[in-house]
Structures are given as structure tokens and as C-alpha cells.
Amino acid sequence: MNSAQKTLLYPLVALIVGAYFLFTGLVDAKGFLAPLVTAIILALLLIPLANLMEGKLNRLFSSLLSTVLLLLFSFGVFILLSFQIKNFVDDWDKIKETMTPKIEQLQSYAYEHTALSSEDLEEYKKENDIKSMLTSGGNSGQQAFNFLNSVTSFLSNYLLTFIYIFFLLNYRRRFKIFILKLFSNQRKKQVKQIIDETARVAQFYLRGKLILIIILSILYSIGLGISGVNNYILIAVIASFLTLIPFIGNIIGMGLALIFGYLTQGETSILIGVILTFTLVQFIESYVLEPFIVGDKVDIHPFFVILAIILGNMIWGVMGMILAIPVLGILNVVFNHVPALEPFGYLLSTDEEKD
Template sequence: MASAKKILLYSTLSVIFVYFLIAGLIKAQPFLAPLTVAVILSLLVLPLNRKMESWKLGRTAASLSSTFLIFLLSLGFFALISMQVKNLVDDWPTIKETMTPKVVKLKEFVFEHTPLTQEDIDKTSSDGPVPFLSMGSNPGKKAMSFFNSVMSFFGNYLLTFIYIFFLVNYRSHFKKFLLRLFPDEKQDSVQNVITKSATVTQQYLFGRLILIGFLTIFYSIGLGLSGVNNFILVSVISAILSLIPYLGNIIGFSLAMIFGYLTSGDPYMLIGISLTFFIGQFIESYILTPYVVGDKVDLHPFLVILVVIIGNLLWGILGMLLAIPVIAIVNVVLLNIEPLRPFGYLLSKEDKEE
């Protein structure tokens, strides 16, 4: 009887802990999201920072230089996306005119084979979240909400780079803090775990960055030769979405189909898009990933899907993008701490530990 009460007590406490943990993560997103991005980017830029320090450049100057470099790269990325979005806006009337007959046929098919009606679609469209274009009764309030969202994004964007500078510049201070959490006899073991975890995580993140760059170039060539409109924008988005296992590739392929085959109806374009994504995914999965990323942080496919879903529920698209790098870092730490190794085995593929 006492054992049953203890199990009930621990189960209840676990459920309460998980509930408040999830609620806290959702509530703290404005603070935790830029900090999490900064931690991941700090690990990515740390080898460059150490290289500059070996050139007799002071730590503060090296940290500032590496942070400014990644800031310039992000600005270049946003500039590229902005130009492609502008081209999309300019071409939108032509794209809309081409797609209208196909959308009408799709609606007819949906009305004929599903219980949906035109009123359901009209109601969904009128409640759309697109600023200024929805049928709300207070456009001024929506404009202010949109402006606040933009200002919040840029505030978090700049704050992320401030975090990166301090994390890289004062990394020794944070490392000593972690070491002081453990007794002296475990200092060497903890030092080894910190060093090994950081090294493996950097290799993983750098490998994923290389794969994103490869997919961007490959998709741009393939989709450009296939005649897809705004192929650079579609290629960049599809490459970044490859961080989301399974679902990201499907979304990227769907974008290419929308801006390619659906706007032209050319069957050769359909073949070109399909071949581009098939060959790109084959090269990434079976040739580049084993050599560039390796098997140091391979995660179990089922756990990967669960983590991505949880990331989406917590922080939306950003949560989906951060889910894999974060769980990869957690998995590396778990596999290098003896008492927690069973949890690392749970997250890893079968027989990885063996």
C-alpha cells in the first residue's frame, strides 16, 4: 500500500513538473528563444574565435570580430531573401492569374469529394492572419500589432548578437562556474565531458551548415534549369527547412511545385523539380551526411519526430528549427555522463552505444 502511494505521488509530481515546464517554456519564449539561438551560434563560431586568438588577437577583439562577421552574414542572408520576396511580389499578379484556373478546379474537387462548402472556405479566408489583408473591422489595431511584431523581431535579432559576444568572450567564466558545481574529485571527468560535448556539437553544427550550403547551391541550379519562378528564394528556404527532418523536405518540394509546375503546368518542369529534390536528398542522406556530419549525434527517427512536434507546439517554426540542434547537444551531454547514459541511448539510434 505504501509503495502504491509512493508511485502515485511521484507520478503526480512528474505530471505537475512537466506541465509547469512546458507552460514556462511557452511563456518565456521572448527571453529563451534568442538566448538559445545565441548559444548554438556561439558554439558554431567558437573555432573561428579561437583561431583569431591564436593570431595574438585579444579575446575581446576576437569575440567582437567573430560576432560582427556572423552579423554581416545574417544581413547578407536577409538581403538575399528580401530581394527574392520583392521579385515574388512583383510577379504575384502573373502567378495569381496563372494559378486561378487551377485553384478553381481544386475547389471543385474538394467540394465534390469532401463535406467542405464555400462558406467554410470564405470564413477561413476572412479570419486569416495576414496583416492589412484580412477582413477585420479594426485595421489600425492590426497595423499596430504588425508593427509591434516587427519591432520585437528586430529587438530579439540584435539581442542575439549581444548574447553571442558575451557567451564567447566570457566562456571561461561560465566553464569555471560549471566546474565549481561538482566536487574536486570529479573535476577531470566534468572537464572531459564539457570539452568533448563542445567539440562534437561544433562538428555537428558545422556539418549541418555545409549541408545547407550544398542544398542551396544544388537546388538553385536544378530549379533554375527547370524554370521555377523565384528559384533562389525557394532553394534557400528548402535548404534551411532541411533542418526539420522529413517535414522540411516535403514543405520545400511543395513550394517548388507551387512556384513551378502549378504556375506553368509544364510536365517537364514537374520532372525537373522531382529529379532535383530526389537527387539532392539522395546525395545529402547517403553520401554527404555520413562523411560531413558523421554518426556522433545520430538521433532515433521516432524521437526526432516527437522532438520536432514538441518544438512546434512550444515555439512554432523557430522551435522546429531549434529542436534538432538542441536535442543533439543534450544527447551528446547525456552520452558522456555515465549515470545519464541510458537516456542518451534512448535518444540515439539502435546499438549506437554498442
Template sequence: MEKLSLSVNTLLFFVLAFAGLYFAAPFLIPLTLAAVLSMVFIRLCSFFEHQGMSRGYASLICILIFLIAMALVVLLLSIQLSSLSENLDGMEKRIVSMLESLKSWINETVGIRKSEQQKAIEDGTKGKSGGMILAFAAGLMGVLVNTILVLVYMFLFLSMRGHIKKFILKLLPKKENADASLVIHQTGKVSQKYLSGLAAMIAILWVMYGIGFSIVGVESAIFFAVLCGLLEIVPFIGNLTGTGLTVLAVMAQGGDGKMVFGVLVTYFIVQFIQTYILEPIIVGEQVNINPLFTIMAIVLGEVVWGVAGMILAVPLLGMAKIICDSYPHLQPYGFLIGPENPKKPQTTIVDYIKKIFSKQ
């Protein structure tokens, strides 16, 4: 009876926690994103500190490296986007032609005349253009503000990480400090390895998609390769979205069925290589979660925090599993989240390189 009561209380806690996450999303999203990203730079920050640099300057350099990396990606996208814009007139004509064909098909199949369809479209968009522009401007301003907040939070997390760790340890009895310190280290390690492996994976996907789309003959192939790689940040859904956008762009560019088929073949080949070759080597079993709860976490993350929730869902669930595995009354939940047949952590390419340098 006592165990049942404890389980009910735990489930109630989770329900209240998710409700709090939903209503506090504007505050928590940049804070959580900064916390997860700062974990990636802890080792680099520690390296600079061991070279005699103060923690504040080391943290600042890590933020600058992050900004440079993001700026390079944006620059690459903007260069490719400028080449894509040269073909916008032709794409616009083809899209208009496709819409006219669609209207004709609806007229012949359903019996709705083209004039009635056009009137319905105009009625649906009347008076909304100004609102859409204002909404876009407000959204852009929100992104800029949140970006600045994330950078500030990252700097503070990196420079105050020792203070935050001591605070967490002070919340627990001294006899549990050693175990708690190990849990903190393991949760940070999960985020580090997952995100660093994901970054390496995205870079390789850029190359593979770029080669595949170029062979197929997609215009601005590098742009769509970078887009498909970046969308890999959102598991399962991102790669499908990127490929779908590429197929639509190929159709708008006037590509035939062979080109669309080539894009789909490229997608399946890249996914095969990614799933069965690259992921075991580069990422390994860092986030030991079964597929059911991975998908559930992504869907729930989107409901609670939108796109940011989808991006953060997997690393946060991986950290939650480590916490559950470390405390007896939460271990059943850790078992439920984990894989049906647990595997020993595989040696990733990063671990292999570390072993080589450690032997020297």
C-alpha cells in the same frame, strides 16, 4: 525501490523543466539560440586570440562575420525576390483562376453556390485585416528585438566563456572537475560540428536545388533553391515545406504537370544524395540520436518554443545525451535516446582537412 524513486524524481524533474521552458520562452529562446550559435564561433574566437587579439575584439569580429554571412543570404534572397515580383501580376491572375475553378468544383460536388462561398469568405475576413497588419508589425518588431538580443548574448557568451566555465566547475566537487570539464568540451563540440556541418550541407543544397529547378524551368529557381536549403534547418519538416511551396509557386506560375513532376523528381534525387552521400561525409554521426527521439524532440520543441524550438531541438538533445551518458544514474536515459545499434563516429570532411594540415 531506491532506483525506482530516483527514476520517478528524474521524470518529475523533466516535466517541471519543460513547464518552465514553456512559460519562460520569451526570455529563454534568444538566450539559448545565442548560446548554441556562440559555440560555433568558439574555435574561430580562440584562433583570433592566439594571434594576439584581446578576447573582446575577437568576439566582436566573430559577431561581425556572423552578421556579414546573414546579410549575404538576405541580399541573395532579396535579389531573387525582386525578379520574382516582376511576375506577380501573372501569378495573381492564375491564382484567381485556380480559386474560381475550385469554387466551381465545390458548387458541382457539394452544391454550395459561388455567391454563398464568396459571402462566407468575406464574413470570415471582415474586420480582420487591421488586426492582421498590427499582428504582423508586432511580430516584425519582436523579431528585430530578439535579433539584437541574440547578437548581444552571443558577444557576452564568447567574451565571458572562461568565467562561465569556471562557475560550472565550482558547482561540482573538485574531484569531478576533470570529468565535468570533459563533458563541457564534448557538449560544445557537438553543437559546433552539427551546425558547421549543417551550414555546409545547406550551401551544397542551394547548388543542387538551383541546378535541378533551373533544368525543370522553374521561374526564380535560385530563390526557391535558397528557400529549400534554408528550411533544411528544421529537420524532416523543412525540406517538405520548401518543396511544397515550390510546387504551389510552379502551379501559380502556370506550370504544367510535367514541371510539377520535375520539381518532385528533383526533391527525391536531392534527398537521396543528401541522405546516403552528403550526410555521412559532411555531418557524420555527430548527433548520435535515434530517429524516434529526433522526431519527438522536434515536435516537443515546436510545442514549447515554436519554430525556434524545432531548430534547437536536435543540437540540444545531442548535448543532453552527452550529459546523460556521463552520469551513472542518467545513463539509462542516454541509452534510450541513442541509436539501437550505436556506430563509431565517422570521420567528416572537416576532420579529414584537419588531419591533412596537422601532418604538414
């Protein structure tokens, strides 16, 4: 191996090893980093509101009020969803009765047109029943404890996120000065520009997405309600929030609407209504709402959007998929303003003028 090959090999190996330990560390630190990163992104969203309130209130109270308003908004969403979920649970026996013939028809179709047989399905059911018995051990107390532990963990992270948001808003000037102090006087102007642009990207993207979710919830509710779908508000809100996950979210949302619309009620008119609703609303979202409300402020190539979503899911699950785009957009701002990292900014960007 000559010196040129060694010069190329060592950085490549270091990059691969570093990336492995980076992603492994991110997975292990999910409990600490996921609420913190979420709080940073949401705090950037609330900065304009906090600045507006500081005209009449001091920073402490403006930060606290901004955080409480966001907390109340999230409570409102949870309450709306909880009422819809309760209606869904109350109708479960009726839904199950309606779905059973559809599932049997699907099984019959699979038996006739594929190599799958009823014996294969029964064997699969038995294997999974045995596995579930082994994993649960028939210990309902352990299952209840695991459920309680999951709920407690979720509530802790949920409340901790808002505590982070308050402190990030209240001490945002201190954090900004701290970052500026890390650089020389000659580079402080450039660093300040990066910080301001980063905040603008996150604010523009998240504010646009929030408005988009509200509009989509209304449009989906109208379409699914006219189509005769039960629990249409729940399905509409979930489908709207799923748009936070690019590409995949719309597919999952439509799948949920078909399952809880057509399969649970079995009427062809509902099937047609669901398909028309999602086709029309997603057309409006892609060609009318998205360009004007969200725009192209987060200038990321679709290929790297997909990669970011996959990596986000591998690292932090659904939360990672939601955070992937704003985090990648922030990184792209840094790449485009640091000369040594401009090649990465060019690679991530969709700007054809650079080609």
C-alpha cells in the same frame, strides 16, 4: 493501495506535474529563452573561429570580429532573400492569373470525386470573411500597429541574439570556470570532459549543417533553374534552410517548389523537373552529403528526433523545431557521461552495440 504502489505513484505524479510546469514555463519564457538558447548554440559554433583569431588578437576583439562576421553572413542571406521576394511580388499578378485555372480545376475535381459542393465552399468563405472582419474590426491602423510591433519584436530579438553571442564568446572561460567550481575536485575532470564533448557535438553538427545548406542551395538552384522555375534561387535557399527541420523540412520544401513552380506556370515539364530535382538532391543528401558532412555525431534515435521536433514546435514554434536537435544532442552527451542518467542516454541513442 499498498506501499509499493505508493512508492511508484508519487514519483510518477511528481514527474507529470513537473513536466507540465516545465513546458508551460518554457512557453511563457520564449521571449527571453529563445534568443539566449539560439545564442548559446551559435556561440559554440563560433568558438573554433574565435580561438583561431586569438592567435593574433586579444579575446575581446576576436569575439567581436567573430560575432560581426556571423551578423554580416546573416545580412547577406536576408538581402538575397529580399531581392528574390521582391521579384516574386512584382510577378504576383502574372502568377495569380496562371494559378486561377489550376485552382478551378482542383475545385472541379473535388466537387466530382468528393462530398464537397460549391455551396459548402461558399459558406466556408463567408464564415471566414465574417471572422476576419470581426477580428480585424476594419481597423487598418490597428493592423499596421500589430505589424510594426511584430517587426520591432523580431529585430529586437535578432540583434539581442548577437549581443548574447558576443558576451558568451568573450566570457566563455569565466562561464566554464564557474561551472567547474560547482563540482568537487574529484568530479571536475569528468565535468570538463562533458563540457568539451558538448561543445564538439554542437560545433560538428552546426558546421556540417551550414555546409550542407550551402551545397543544397547550389544543387537546388541548378535543378530548379534548368527546370524553368521562376524565382528558383528563393525557393532553393528556403528549401535548403528547411532541412534544419528533419523529415518535415524536405516535404515542405518540395511542396513550396511545386506550388511556386508548377502551379504558377502550369507547365508539365516544370512539374517533372521539380520532382526529379528534389528526388535526386534528397537522395544525394541522405546517402552522400549527410553521412560525410554531418555524420552521426548527434547520435539520436529517429523516434526521439520526431518527438523533439513536435515538442519544439509546441513550445517555441519554428525556432523550437530548429533548436530541438542540437539541444537534444547536447542533453544526450550529458546523459551518457553521468552514471545516474545513462539509462536515458541508452534510450535516446541509436548505438546497437548497447542492445
